Amino acid sequence: MAKLNGNTLIETIVAMVVIIFCTTMATVIYLNVLASQNSAQKLRAFYLSKDAVQQSLVKKDFLDASTGVEGMKIEKTCKPYKGSTDLVCLKIVVTSEEGKKLWEQTEIVLNE
């Protein structure tokens, strides 16, 4: 009759502890890296910022404003560009609820 090789309970428990430890460490590291990058939220902030610029151009609204969208805060600052009468320097800053800056963009637009 053939002899079956097996592991003792202690061996199995030690192995499981090692595997669980490794998996936990891997998950924690990966989640931390993802959280620090926050790419999806930044990308959403980018599109919100682009939309804010577009709205300003369509409505010819070149006044400072602050709005909240999808849990983010959009701050718009407008000032004449280098003293010009027809150029506006439009700055958009999008921050998260925690106050972390997600996206910032500045551009010069014509105020016709």
Add this chain to the structure above:
Amino acid sequence: MFKKYLRGGALYLAIFISLIIAVLLSMLLLHSYYSAIDFRKFSIRQSVHRNMYSAFNYASSESFEPTNEPLILDLYENQTDSVEIVKKWWGCYQVVGIRSSYKGISESMLCLTGTSFMKDTALVLTENNKPLSIAGKTELKGTCFIPKAGVKAAHIEGETFWGDDFIDGAQLPAPQQLPEINPSILKQFENLSTAASNADSLLTLDQLPAADTIKNSFLSKTLRIISVGKIVLEDIKFSGNVIIQSPVRIVVRKSCVLNNVMLMAPCIEIEDEFSGTLQALASDTILAGDEVTLNYPSSLILINKPVPDSTHKSIRVPALIIGEKCRIKGTLLACIKDGNFTNSIYLKIKKEAEIMGLVYSAGYMDIQGSITGTAFAKAFILNTASGVYEQHLLNAVIDRKSLSDFFAGGIIFKGKKANKIVKWLN
């Protein structure tokens, strides 16, 4: 000696699985790392793109005067957002070139720019206390600025007015004067008519290479081809940043191909059936033969200060004549530097000719074809085989309603900004 080994069969397996987890983790971390790099590049690309259009807006502003020299500008004075801007006149349009770069990523644009049209305006006449008489199948569609004497039907050349309404649109009082021509255009042409600047590459006609094709980018120096006598253009292809200049006359035969080039001479003659895109600047006469096709954006510009002829008995009348069945998309401009002689310039559009865009005459305008766009004239005149009629239109069409509001024309009026992209260049 007592020796007892703890068996480690399951630990080998645990280490193996841990290694797999480590490999998977490193792959995920690498993915995140490259995603972060990609997002950073995306962010830089967006910044470069924004800077390019910001620079375009800056170049389109009133305060930015065209210059042949490139301008390097730090947009926000933070040493990172720098752009290079080139803006120069090209006929009645402006060439705008922008190059924006940051951290090894660059983007550039090169285009011909123009300005938006007066909305809904079909016709602007000056106040001359004479009614506008219309006959035949004349159509005026859009807002018309008409003298106080109004519009009336006429019966000339055996034709009476056919339509229901004189004007399909609003009728407003005519201004005393036409809008002022952009002094920059006049100045540009004065500069062009003098010797070539250092910014140009100069070639005489006999120095031209044997090749029949010359293509010069708008990013390069302007290639100015000159001659001391008459120039006849035939069986050649010129494209791009090229000015052909003669002190006497330029004749364009239908066998040549011209694309975006500029012609300068006192007299310019475009022969029948020619097709191309050009800007012609003359000081005495521009004559487009029959069935000439000038594609968008072309312009024929006649600017002159009238001089008495050799007998000092009369004034030689500068004329811009468009032949029958011509198709021109762009701008026709006939004006004179000395406002006291505005009667002595003549713009004629012959039968079945179709003009799309803007037509301006500081003197008389004779329309027998159609204009899809806007016409500005001091007064109308109608020359027929049987007589000359002042302030008459016969079978003329001026239709602003059929022209898209997105159509961009030349920057010929004072105070207008070059804020519309007319054509992308290379």
